[in-house]
Amino acid sequence: MGPIDLLATQLDEGYAMIRSRVEGLTDSEFWWEPAPDCWTIRQRPNGMWAVDYEVPDPEPAPLTTIGWRLVHVAECKIMYREYAFGPGKLTWPDIDSAHSPGAAIAQLEEGQGLLVKDLRSLIDDQLNEPRMTNWGEEWPTWKVFWTMIQHDYHHGGEIGALRDLYRVTAVAAATGSARS
Numbered sequence: 764m765g766p767i768d769l770l771a772t773q774l775d776e777g778y779a780m781i782r783s784r785v786e787g788l789t790d791s792e793f794w795w796e797p798a799p800d801c802w803t804i805r806q807r808p809n810g811m812w813a814v815d816y817e818v819p820d821p822e823p824a825p826l827t828t829i830g831w832r833l834v835h836v837a838e839c840k841i842m843y844r845e846y847a848f849g850p851g852k853l854t855w856p857d858i859d860s861a862h863s864p865g866a867a868i869a870q871l872e873e874g875q876g877l878l879v880k881d882l883r884s885l886i887d888d889q890l891n892e893p894r895m896t897n898w899g900e901e902w903p904t905w906k907v908f909w910t911m912i913q914h915d916y917h918h919g920g921e922i923g924a925l926r927d928l929y930r931v932t933a934v935a936a937a938t939g940s941a942r943s
Contacts, residue, residue: 781919840874847894
């Protein structure tokens with residue numbers, strides 16, 4: 764197995780993990796705030812939607828909703844791909860963030876499809892070629908893909924844990940017990 768095939772396998776496996784964790788995601792789960800003052804997705808005055816965000820990140824960063832995490836992963840796939848393989852013109856304020864489970868999953872699928880297509884268009888020797896990031900730094904091509912792989916695993920695990928917490932708190936609220 765060559766480097767492209769290895770990255771493609773990892774990209775597929777990381778995506779399959781996060782995709783399985785959002786299967787059947789409900790509106791209630793998507794918007795659920797497990798703690799006060801969570802970051803989520805909000806409609807801006809111009810009518811577009813955006814994830815809550817601050818630069819630099821506050822310390823500590825607020826807890827986020829499942830929706831925020833899912834939209835964040837989907838938008839990062841689009842943004843990283845835009846700068847590494849596309850025209851490099853998209854900015855965060857240009858994005859009208861998904862604000863439903865179905866739309867967020869569709870955007871996740873779109874971003875993954877674009878990354879897979881770009882990876883499959885390369886040969887192994889191109890993996891060390893520099894690619895631009897949306898913050899202006901050059902990275903080797905392999906690092907763009909490796910970051911997206913890590914991103915899927917990291918946030919997919921968080922989404923899974925939050926969905927588990929949602930389930931047990933919903934059961935506890937309905938039955939007076941956290942056990943189902």
